[in-house]
Amino acid sequence: MDNKNYKSGFVAIIGRPNVGKSTFMNRIIKEQIAITSPKAQTTRNKIQGIFTDDERQIIFLDTPGIHKPHNDLDQYMDKAAISALKEVDAILFMTEAGEKAGPGDKFIIEELKKVKAPVFLILNKIDLINPDEMMPQIDEYKDLMDFAEVIPISATNGNNVDDLIDSLTKALPVGPQYYADDQITDHPEYFIVGELIREKILEDTRDEIPHSIAVVVESMNQRSAAGKLQIEAYIYVERDSQKPIVIGRGGSMLKNIGIGSRIKIEHLLGEKINLKLWVRVKKNWRDDPAFLASAGYSL
Ligand code: GDP
Ligand code: MG
Ligand code: K
Incomplete structure (x- = not known):
């Protein structure tokens, strides 16, 4: 690869259970690697998906949810999620389009304020609402913290996902292609x-x-x-x-x-x-x- 402008980096996806993190990642890597289900908290571990083309390589980390810990498993999940945020080049904070920020979102935002990486606010499931319903939500979130960009998408039908990849690429450093073209995960x-x-x-x-x-x-x-x-x-x-x-x-x-x-x-x-x-x-x-x-x- 002799493209001097080639970009690469690590991106964490964070958000309350069921906002669509795994669905988004499945769409990106076009393979069923992360597990999606209509029940909350199906994803327990950090699963990497890798997006590669001739302009960039983006390595995604599907983080488990951050929430108040009740036992060792919860604590592990929180630790994994928070530590993932400190090692990445950008963060996608995913919410459901049209929904107000709940206590879970506010808890995550407090953690996000502590990290240096740019945070993109992703409003997922736009296929379920009327675009007008997003305006009060965007205002509310912008009051809570500074986002690099606010991007509405639909992970299920793919709406705006290409734009998200392009915006994300701008936030990544110039860097090497870490993984082979055909590698979509390094998870065991x-x-x-x-x-x-x-x-x-x-x-x-x-x-x-x-x-x-x-x-x-x-x-x-x-x-x-x-x-x-x-x-x-x-x-x-x-x-x-x-x-x-x-x-x-x-x-x-x-x-x-x-x-x-x-x-x-x-x-x-x-x-x-x-x-x-x-x-x-x-x-x-x-x-x-x-x-x-x-x-x-x-x-
Ligand atoms: P996670 O817990 O954040 O990983 O969420 P999942 O990816 O497991 O998705 C939770 C549920 O939301 C599943 O039933 C998905 O099919 C659904 N879902 C995810 N993205 C979208 C979307 O863009 N539109 C709609 N209508 N449903 C979605
Ligand atoms: Mg999941
Ligand atoms: K889920």
């Missing part, structure tokens, strides 16, 4: 596979299984005689009563979870797999730092 596949399984469980069990669930991929390095990749994973629930819900009548729920997860994983990896799942009870795993570390959430 084990973790991403675990997140895909977890996403499928949350979809299938609806509100019966809250977020007290963890998936640990034990192995994905063996092949069957026919050459199929073997993936083995444990699903951890917090209470005895949750185990039969995940397993279902005669194993039907677990079977569905297995089929659905397998399809997502095959799509991600681009090859056929065999998937084996087990369900285990692990009480209070959220407050067990050793367990969190083994599940990939290093403290």
